[in-house]
Amino acid sequence: LAVRPVHGEAEVLSVEENAVLTQVGPETPGGELLRRYWHPIAAAADLQTERVLPIRVLGEDLVLYRSGNGDFGLVDRRCPHRSLSLTLGWTEDEGIRCAYHGWYFNKDGQCIAQPYEDTVGGGTFKERVKITAYPVEELGGLLWTYLGPQPIPLLPKWEVLVRENADREIAFTTLPCNWVQIAENGLDPVHVEWLHVNQSNLAASLQGRPPVVPSFRHLKIDFAPFEYGIYKRRLIEGDPEDSRDWTVGHPLIFPGILAQEHMFQFRTPVDDTHTLHIVYTVHSDGSGKTVCQELPYEDENGRPLDEYVVQQDFSAWIGQGDIAPRNIEKLGRSDRGIVLYRQMLQNAIDAVQQGLDPIGVIRDPAMNEPSVRLEYEGKSPHTTRLGDSLQFAGVKK
Numbered sequence: 467l468a469v470r471p472v473h474g475e476a477e478v479l480s481v482e483e484n485a486v487l488t489q490v491g492p493e494t495p496g497g498e499l500l501r502r503y504w505h506p507i508a509a510a511a512d513l514q515t516e517r518v519l520p521i522r523v524l525g526e527d528l529v530l531y532r533s534g535n536g537d538f539g540l541v542d543r544r545c546p547h548r549s550l551s552l553t554l555g556w557t558e559d560e561g562i563r564c565a566y567h568g569w570y571f572n573k574d575g576q577c578i579a580q581p582y583e584d585t586v587g588g589g590t591f592k593e594r595v596k597i598t599a600y601p602v603e604e605l606g607g608l609l610w611t612y613l614g615p616q617p618i619p620l621l622p623k624w625e626v627l628v629r630e631n632a633d634r635e636i637a638f639t640t641l642p643c644n645w646v647q648i649a650e651n652g653l654d655p656v657h658v659e660w661l662h663v664n665q666s667n668l669a670a671s672l673q674g675r676p677p678v679v680p681s682f683r684h685l686k687i688d689f690a691p692f693e694y695g696i697y698k699r700r701l702i703e704g705d706p707e708d709s710r711d712w713t714v715g716h717p718l719i720f721p722g723i724l725a726q727e728h729m730f731q732f733r734t735p736v737d738d739t740h741t742l743h744i745v746y747t748v749h750s751d752g753s754g755k756t757v758c759q760e761l762p763y764e765d766e767n768g769r770p771l772d773e774y775v776v777q778q779d780f781s782a783w784i785g786q787g788d789i790a791p792r793n794i795e796k797l798g799r800s801d802r803g804i805v806l807y808r809q810m811l812q813n814a815i816d817a818v819q820q821g822l823d824p825i826g827v828i829r830d831p832a833m834n835e836p837s838v839r840l841e842y843e844g845k846s847p848h849t850t851r852l853g854d855s856l857q858f859a860g861v862k863k
């Protein structure tokens with residue numbers, strides 16, 4: 467990969483290299499990488515109100531449903547008979563039935579009834595009809611799927627997903643941009659000064675209000691690969707060298723999860739230019755309730771929203787274009803984490819092409835039980851400073 471550090475700066479990607487990292491569809495190298503991980507695709511609560519939901523994930527059009535006997539199914543959206551969308555179908559005990567001529571499919575995608583064929587023939591045609599089907603699991607109030615080959619890896623039990631006596635707020639947004647620029651934000655500590663702090667203070671001053679956040683500067687940033695991704699650390703001007711922002715920090719988990727002690731951001735690629743973004747906030751000492759909401763990124767006039775801090779991030783990611791043109795960037799020393807991430811992303815793609823598991827795939831139950839616990843900076847000077855005035859993600863400013 468042509469990312470070679472030069473005097474503290476780095477060479478940019480070519481157009482072709484950018485395509486390799488950002489394509490998500492079947493049989494693309496990037497899409498094959500993404501097909502080695504579980505992805506959240508919906509709230510479990512969505513299927514309490516609707517029995518059948520259209521889902522687009524990794525460039526594939528599917529339907530998600532809950533059958534009468536309680537199983538989840540995720541299958542090809544088109545009926546293989548004459549292509550009716552199965553979103554028009556309905557669920558029965560064993561699976562989903564097409565509304566046009568009643569062909570009936572179980573959760574493995576096997577056709578188990580073709581009413582007219584069964585009436586007039588021996589009823590064996592259906593044995594030769596099978597549609598694409600993917601596994602679905604429920605964890606932490608979310609429904610997850612895996613679109614890759616057997617053997618299926620374990621669905622990672624990140625501790626926030628299974629924390630007991632906690633309340634959960636889950637905010638869903640489908641963003642009109644590629645997933646990689648969203649993931650890269652997790653390796654970009656410096657943007658906080660500008661996108662969140664200085665921009666918020668400018669908006670306040672234009673409205674004649676005092677600054678909402680004390681401004682600050684990053685003095686040092688550092689990045690460290692670990693078994694699930696990369697930790698980022700920051701030293702803020704005025705903070706001691708032993709501050710947990712600098713000694714611990716928090717990680718980006720491959721392929722694109724931002725992880726903090728009480729808030730994860732999951733990013734599920736919908737297609738090359740859309741991403742399902744999920745802000746997953748956990749409040750300890752709760753009663754176990756889960757609240758889901760749609761979080762918009764723009765108002766009815768198409769203006770970016772910034773009521774929530776994460777909406778400032780949304781506008782930045784969308785503002786880079788549907789797929790950020792990495793071939794025309796000028797990378798500086800603030801971008802060291804991003805350069806490292808791209809190298810590791812390419813390494814992970816290469817590993818899959820060689821038939822190996824990429825970074826962060828969990829197959830050993832001992833690593834996943836009772837949960838995967840990671841270290842975080844917690845309530846550090848930096849998060850306290852921001853938290854007093856600007857709340858991150860899922861919480862209003």
Ligand code: FES
Nearest residue numbers: 545547548564567
């Ligand atoms: S199109 Fe689905 S049963 Fe005919």
Ligand SMILES: [Fe+2]
Nearest residue numbers: 657658662779
């Ligand atoms: Fe941000």
